[in-house]
Amino acid sequence: MKIKLSAFVIAAALAAACNVTTANLASLKTGKEKGANQESTTFKAGETLYASAAVANNPGGVKVVYSLKNEKGDKIPGTETSIPMEKSGTAEYSVSLPAGVPSGKYTVTADLVTDSGEKKGSKSVTVTIEGAPAAAPAADGKDDKGGDHGDKGKDDKEVDKDKDDK
DSSP states (O other): OHHHHHHHHHHHHHHHHTTOOOOEEEEEEEESSTTOOSBOOEEETTSEEEEEEEEESOOSOEEEEEEEEOTTSOBOTTOOEEEEESSSEEEEEEEEOOTTOOSEEEEEEEEEEETTSOEEEEEEEEEEEEOOOOOOOOTTSBOTTSOBOSSTTOOHHHHHHHHHHO
16 A cells, blocks of 8 residues: 555656646637627727737646747747736737838747747638838839939939939
8 A cells, every 4th residue: 555655656756846737828809899709800000909819637736838939930020928827727928010011921829838948839820911001102203212213214414404404
């Protein structure tokens, strides 16, 4: 009896020391409202993107790390956040998309990571962001670099000549 009890105590101690977890990410969804109850994968610059990751079988000691990456896989600065999870439940995320964000495909990623840094799972959703349109020349014919575009189709010499003739 003593041997069985000792083996049980040793096994329990090893399991606790190794931070054994069966926690997993059951789902990830994105939307335009907190909780992402109505799923959406298309957003506009200036809107808030919400994500919701369901964590299941969690005895504690894990966190959900969210990030937003562009098509090249580069993380968008200011979009990474970590949410500690002490039990099963939902990890909510939101990020305000900058007004000047370029149009394109982006990836929202939720990684499940233990307190010791071990990655236990990952889910991702591809979203489309409709960015701000390219800047058009100002009404005065000058672009933001001071260039004159009021006389389209003429090069600078022709424009200068026309001005001298006036």
